[in-house]
Amino acid sequence: MPKNSISESVIKRLPRYYRFLGELMNSGVERISSGQLSELMKLTASQIRQDLNCFGGFGQQGYGYNVAGLREEIGRILGVDRQLPTIIIGAGNLGKAIAAHINFETRGCVLKGIFDIDPKITGETVADIAVRHIDELEKFCRDKKPVVAVLCIPKAATQEIADRLVDLGIRAFWNFSHYDLSAKHSSVAVENVHLGDSLLTLTYRANQMTDNG
């Protein structure tokens, strides 16, 4: 029973909890206290208990948390079992790498189609899926009803494709383009991934180290 609204900071930490609990489970650890988990994850025990209690009391006083049980609860909260139909737009270097590298299924998504505008690429097979031409998008969406779209296309094309996809029923964008997609429509989720910005913050810190440290 999640509270009315969970803060963005908490949501961003959930996948990390899920990941660490998965590793603990695989190592055969059955139970863990907020204190032990905090050491592992470099957080405070307080924060862990606060975060988890946004969704419910998953622990037991004097015992701690059951690793497998807590992991499953967080998985349910995140929706890993929902298997949302997903498409990738853009089968260049990045689109192909995402298709091949990301395990969509374990993250609540199923990759159903990949699209590109370049006829030289369409027909290629990536992650067992034939790349379709973007002209087939409308027909495909009517048939398969994807709800998540991964955008690996140039900046200039992004807003137009996004609008088109919203009309076709897409409700979540994982946006790798250089364009800051902001959901005009309130019922659309957007996760902008700016790899260039990420590198630039590292550059800043690297230079700080050199200059001061």
Added chain:
Amino acid sequence: MPKNSISESVIKRLPRYYRFLGELMNSGVERISSGQLSELMKLTASQIRQDLNCFGGFGQQGYGYNVAGLREEIGRILGVDRQLPTIIIGAGNLGKAIAAHINFETRGCVLKGIFDIDPKITGETVADIAVRHIDELEKFCRDKKPVVAVLCIPKAATQEIADRLVDLGIRAFWNFSHYDLSAKHSSVAVENVHLGDSLLTLTYRANQMTDNG
């Protein structure tokens, strides 16, 4: 003259300022006020002025900010002109895509080498650079003295390679592996990019939309 310590939140916003100012410059915009920029970037004008004043007074009362000038100042702060020698470890799907897709030069880095452990891959050319075998790492680092390393390798290999690279003089990691690399050494910068976690937060929000909105 940056203040002693700039908060992580401010640093994470700098690349986005840099990006928007670049676009404005390319569109021929010469000056902009914090109010106008705030509308464009969906921030408050207050925040923009606070952020910029961490580094100095770049504006002019009654006028606003000179776009090209402010962009250059932020570029200098980030260190885009330093051109740090950079290597990529791991030339699988993701390593190749990063090599091909990211413009390192405009972000203060120069890609100098790519390494992989798989002899089937070494010798291939990616982004005009021949993939070297990981055994050549020591020799290469003595010669070329790279300071930034991009890790596109499996989780299991990450900590060991990272330790080895620190000994070889690497001072910043852009880490795409599934391992939470935390700098043991205080003079090493780490930027963990967890694409899986990013997708998972989107899955959460996509499901929220469906359930509530």
Added chain:
DNA sequence: TAGATTGTTAATCGATTAACAATC
């Protein structure tokens, strides 16, 4: 000068941490 907009201080808001009673 008058108008605009900054730089900067003060107020607010939210997130993190600490503390402790509840309870297994």
Added chain:
DNA sequence: TAGATTGTTAATCGATTAACAATC
């Protein structure tokens, strides 16, 4: 029961926003 550890409230801290005097 005693010890451990949670769930939860209260205190602290930091980041964001508002306000306004300085000044171009």
